[in-house]
Amino acid sequence: MSAPPLISLQGIRKRYGGGHGTPPVEVLRGISLDIHAGEFVAIVGASGSGKSTLMNMLGCLDRPSEGVYSFAGEDVATLDADQLAWLRREAFGFVFQGYHLIATESARENVELPAVYAGMAPAQRAERAQALLRRLGMDSRMEHRPNQLSGGQQQRVSIARALMNGGRILLADEPTGALDSTSGAEVMALLHELADAGHTIILITHDRNVAAQARRVIEVRDGQVVSDSAHASRTASGHGLPPPDMRQVVRQNGHGGGASFWTDIREAARAAWRVMWVNRFRTGLTLLGIVIGVASVIVMLAIGMGARQKVVAQLGAFGFNLMYMSSIGNSSRLPGRSITLADLEAVAELPNISHVLPNVTGNQVVRFRNRDVQTYVRGSGAALPRIQTWPLARGGFFTEQDDRELANVAVLGHKLAQELMPDVADPIGQIILIGNLPLQVVGVMSEKGALTGDRDEDNVLLLPFSTAGLKVFGQREPTYTVIAVDDVSRVAQTQAAMEALMLERHGLRDFDVGNAAASIAAEAKTSDTMTLMLSLIAAVSLVVGGIGVMNVMLMTVRERTREIGIRMATGARQRDILRQFMTEAVLVSLTGGLIGVVAGLALGAALLWWDVALIFSLRAIGGAFACALITGLVFGYMPARTASRLDPVQALASE
Numbered sequence: 001m002s003a004p005p006l007i008s009l010q011g012i013r014k015r016y017g018g019g020h021g022t023p024p025v026e027v028l029r030g031i032s033l034d035i036h037a038g039e040f041v042a043i044v045g046a047s048g049s050g051k052s053t054l055m056n057m058l059g060c061l062d063r064p065s066e067g068v069y070s071f072a073g074e075d076v077a078t079l080d081a082d083q084l085a086w087l088r089r090e091a092f093g094f095v096f097q098g099y100h101l102i103a104t105e106s107a108r109e110n111v112e113l114p115a116v117y118a119g120m121a122p123a124q125r126a127e128r129a130q131a132l133l134r135r136l137g138m139d140s141r142m143e144h145r146p147n148q149l150s151g152g153q154q155q156r157v158s159i160a161r162a163l164m165n166g167g168r169i170l171l172a173d174e175p176t177g178a179l180d181s182t183s184g185a186e187v188m189a190l191l192h193e194l195a196d197a198g199h200t201i202i203l204i205t206h207d208r209n210v211a212a213q214a215r216r217v218i219e220v221r222d223g224q225v226v227s228d229s230a231h232a233s234r235t236a237s238g239h240g241l242p243p244p245d246m247r248q249v250v251r252q253n254g255h256g257g258g259a260s261f262w263t264d265i266r267e268a269a270r271a272a273w274r275v276m277w278v279n280r281f282r283t284g285l286t287l288l289g290i291v292i293g294v295a296s297v298i299v300m301l302a303i304g305m306g307a308r309q310k311v312v313a314q315l316g317a318f319g320f321n322l323m324y325m326s327s328i329g330n331s332s333r334l335p336g337r338s339i340t341l342a343d344l345e346a347v348a349e350l351p352n353i354s355h356v357l358p359n360v361t362g363n364q365v366v367r368f369r370n371r372d373v374q375t376y377v378r379g380s381g382a383a384l385p386r387i388q389t390w391p392l393a394r395g396g397f398f399t400e401q402d403d404r405e406l407a408n409v410a411v412l413g414h415k416l417a418q419e420l421m422p423d424v425a426d427p428i429g430q431i432i433l434i435g436n437l438p439l440q441v442v443g444v445m446s447e448k449g450a451l452t453g454d455r456d457e458d459n460v461l462l463l464p465f466s467t468a469g470l471k472v473f474g475q476r477e478p479t480y481t482v483i484a485v486d487d488v489s490r491v492a493q494t495q496a497a498m499e500a501l502m503l504e505r506h507g508l509r510d511f512d513v514g515n516a517a518a519s520i521a522a523e524a525k526t527s528d529t530m531t532l533m534l535s536l537i538a539a540v541s542l543v544v545g546g547i548g549v550m551n552v553m554l555m556t557v558r559e560r561t562r563e564i565g566i567r568m569a570t571g572a573r574q575r576d577i578l579r580q581f582m583t584e585a586v587l588v589s590l591t592g593g594l595i596g597v598v599a600g601l602a603l604g605a606a607l608l609w610w611d612v613a614l615i616f617s618l619r620a621i622g623g624a625f626a627c628a629l630i631t632g633l634v635f636g637y638m639p640a641r642t643a644s645r646l647d648p649v650q651a652l653a654s655e
């Protein structure tokens, strides 16, 4: 004999237990036998004699406690878990006692399973599975679930699955045990056919009549071989299918087949989606946790940002981002008018200053037709509505060009418009007089007193700075200046810098600067607290959602332990199992995240409709979604790893 036997066992022993004070049970007690390619062997023995244990050993699902198992001349003990998975996939096909089909998958998908792990392309895989099922007379049952099939049909599905990757060696554990005599006979006929085609068949049975149909019968009792008709069958063998190329096993670390990473992911996602759908109520509850988490983060942040902006707008109206600078009357130059436009140009160059708005003011009588009203005239810059967050109610504001050209234009305060033109429908375009100076009304301001509480702020006439200075008050220097800063939190430094500059230019402190720094500090604190609170909410909902995912994944792994065993027996490596359960966890959180985003936006829209100030930010939405995804990855990992580390034999034995 040149080639080594396909399977060679030498002194194989298997012990269970032994820990925690219980004596170890020796189930296999020194089994030695050789099986050659193409043999049809029956292993027969009473129940409890160790047959299934032996089969698990032969199929590389379990490792012996003692002894040497050589497969095609290679010592199996040297192979790691993934290499054993490769060997199972390439060499063995299992037909289990209880069929062991995956309940959520159709007959065809169950048959395809080993090819999935072998990396066969989906189309090719489906074709082969259909061909196998057709050959076994299952044409009309391909898309049925296992619970829609009879025992005989399920057994045929499991035989088709065993043949999917070639099934060089079929390990059949009591394949007729649960079948009526007709179905049993059909299955036996099938095994004979396969044996004739060169498959090595190892049939395990307690029934001597069944065993007698094989070409070689090995009898075991109490974990030992008591008889073996080896020599009778030796002549029958000789043209069996060759074993897989064992040189590949050492090299294998990816797939042997042609499937890409994405095909694998797609396959895992498909299976995951199926499981989610089958357990849709439970999945829905888990989703709900994530949906609420994501939606609340989105809405909370939108409310927070909306509120913050409202606060900022109000602060703008109160002038908390503004400084006021005016002359004090002890200047050696012009009493009360020491600050010049040249000073202001220098101030405008300082960092953190966004606008410098000179103002010239005084009380004047304004005339419209035959009505006179005493009002506060303020000459200012074109940027005033923006800087003071004081929008117009009608018309427009005067422009910088108006200011340069000393245009005779004016904007009425809300109260002035009411008092001066009570029965004029549209004040825009009307001509008013200050003394002999005619001014055309171009706009009316909105009511500022509504926000600040001071109604006299609306009894005002706004003119371009130069028009007011030169044509009304006869002066070039501003009465006071409004200075707006970019960054409210740095207003103190900016004020100091401005004072230093002015002192340098004037040589004495003939000016006064005011701001509302205290209030600004309070505002900053409020917004910080708000941010902190919202982050806390986000963190809590994240953890709650994550615990939900972990809980459901742990349940899933426990419920589907046997499925994991089946997958491992059909060639899934640890990383395949890990990927499958990670995919499920991620799919749950992705779906939850998506629904959460939609729900958050819908809720926000509803709130907007109720006039709640909301600002949605793409960053908050993206962040919430990313958090959901990360939650799935983090909290799904532990259960998925637990699943991938299961021992195939123990997993298969679980209920």
Ligand code: ADP
Pocket: 016, 017, 025, 027, 045, 046, 047, 048, 049, 050, 051, 052, 053, 054
């Ligand atoms: P058979 O398939 O021939 O009926 P098994 O191989 O299933 O027998 O089991 C043989 C013996 O080994 C039985 O007595 C059984 O109780 C014992 N056994 C099997 N698996 C385990 C295990 N994981 N732990 C302890 N004892 C076991």
Ligand code: MG
Pocket: 051, 052, 053, 097, 173
């Ligand atoms: Mg058994």
